[in-house]
Amino acid sequence: MxxxxxxxxxxxxxxxxxxxxxxxxxxxxxxxxxxxxxxxxxxxxxxxxxxxxxxxxxxxxxxxxxxxxxxxxxxxxxxxxxxxxxxxxxxxxxxxxxxxxxxxxxxxxxxxxxxxxxxxxxxxxxxxxxxxxxLMVLTVGYNTNLVPPGTEPKSWNDLLDPKWKGRMAWSSNISSSGGAGFGGLAMIELGDEKGLGFLRALAKQDIVGLKTSARAVLDQVIAGEYAIGLQIFNDNVVISRRVGAPIAWSPINPALAAxxxxxxxxxxxxxxxxxxxxxxxxxxxxxxxxxxxxxxxxxxxxxxxDPDVRPDGQRFRAVVMSPEAVDAALPKWRTTFDELFR
CATH class of the missing domain: 3.40.190.10 (Periplasmic binding protein-like II)
Structure with a gap:
């Protein structure tokens, strides 16, 4: 890591x-x-x-x-x-x-x-x-018709705002690009105790778990089914935005990079x-x-x-994990995800 x-x-x-x-x-x-x-x-x-x-x-x-x-x-x-x-x-x-x-x-x-x-x-x-x-950088994507630029979440704490309750989605697959990966990142960044505290608060936001890929979650955000997608590949957002999709991403620190x-x-x-x-x-x-x-x-x-998509370690920071590191962490991530978000 x-x-x-x-x-x-x-x-x-x-x-x-x-x-x-x-x-x-x-x-x-x-x-x-x-x-x-x-x-x-x-x-x-x-x-x-x-x-x-x-x-x-x-x-x-x-x-x-x-x-x-x-x-x-x-x-x-x-x-x-x-x-x-x-x-x-x-x-x-x-x-x-x-x-x-x-x-x-x-x-x-x-x-x-x-x-x-x-x-x-x-x-x-x-x-x-x-x-x-x-390099795959996982962060927050949002529908610009539902979330006007300037009002999007800019930090993890912003995700706890009551206005986003029931309006966020992520993949329920146990992977780095799903809710389990987000939970794992929170514990890496904050430590187990504080990370679990944050995740318990986040669980009250009723995030919708979709049994599909992160790309498919992004497609549903683009379609307006959800305002925000978590653990979204930021390059996928750029690709869709270039063809006119109402989508943007937010460089919330840190991101998970796989x-x-x-x-x-x-x-x-x-x-x-x-x-x-x-x-x-x-x-x-x-x-x-x-x-x-x-x-x-x-x-x-x-x-x-687009130079913004690759974290520079300063304005936009990420934790890079090898496939083996993700594989080793998945059992712990699964346990946390199942306990708090299933």
Whole structure:
């Protein structure tokens, strides 16, 4: 678990080093081209980022990408079943979950692209199994038709205002992007005793728990079903706002920042093409594609298109958690959430 200021300083320092990492090895490119295709299990929305990345990869290398989108839990289960059956279909997968069980099952290739030499150490697995490709910052989103700018919550205490009672929603899934993650963050920031006190007060606000993803919660806020969404990805807000949605986000301190990571699978049908796709997604070229679609890149040489979305550790602060740290904290988060908000 890292404070965003440490990560922001590391990103800035590494950026000053220049673009020293070499492109993918020619031998890997040649072997990948012989395989001709790659299968990608992704959590990315296809028409927002998954598709553009796949199309750019195909254009660059002439390798066909077959991308299938699903929720992180479904991807993990599918990969585990494929590995146990000895019939691995995916060459690459991504998501915000820790691949610990998959690593233990031998389903994840211990491999990282050369570009990690440019990354701060918090952005890649020290054991070699994953590389971050997206920073996900979870904060408050609000419908600007229902919450005029200037009246939105600007602090956690503002969420306790009686005017928001019954008008807020979050995902009830036990994850960093749900109410459980918000509760976990409160205890990290305030300590267990004060954090629980705040959460007990928040529970009186009758927050609506939706058994769906954070993105789907945001869509319902946009539709006017709720005034405020908690644990909303701020880059998703920017993406929707650019196409005219009545939505904005508030940089309440601190936010929770999680990593979406990408890995190559073991015993896959197209192992070289899989590694080459991982290399492309986290490369400067791939990260520019993410940036241009308003996602928060992790490559030190690529700044977000909207500079406000990536916490700077000063005006906007966040706690960064690796997938493994989130995984270890989830049992405690679940207990607190079930006790106070179910």
């Amino acid at each position: 890292t404070d965003i200021r440490t990560l922001a300083l590391a990103l800035s320092a590494v950026c000053l080093l220049g673009h020293g990492a070499r492109a993918a090895d020619q031998a890997l490119i040649d072997a990948a081209k012989k395989e001709g295709q790659v299968v990608w299990y992704t959590t990315l929305i296809i028409n927002q980022l998954g598709g553009p990345l796949a199309e750019a990869f195909e254009k660059k290398y002439g390798i066909k990408v077959f991308a299938t989108r699903n929720d992180p839990s479904e991807i993990a289960l599918r990969l585990l079943n494929e590995s146990r059956a000895g019939k691995v279909q995916a060459d690459v997968f991504d998501g915000s979950f820790a691949p610990t069980a998959l690593v233990q099952a031998g389903a994840v290739e211990r491999w990282q692209p050369d570009v990690v030499k440019q990354f701060p150490k918090d952005l890649y697995d020290q054991n070699g199994y994953w590389t971050a490709h997206r 990593l979406s990571v990408i890995s190559a699978t073991s015993h896959s049908p197209h192992p070289n093409a899989g590694k080459l796709l991982v290399d492309f997604v986290v490369s400067e070229e791939g990260q520019i594609i993410a940036r241009d679609r308003d996602y928060i890149p992790v490559h030190p040489a690529v700044a977000p298109r």
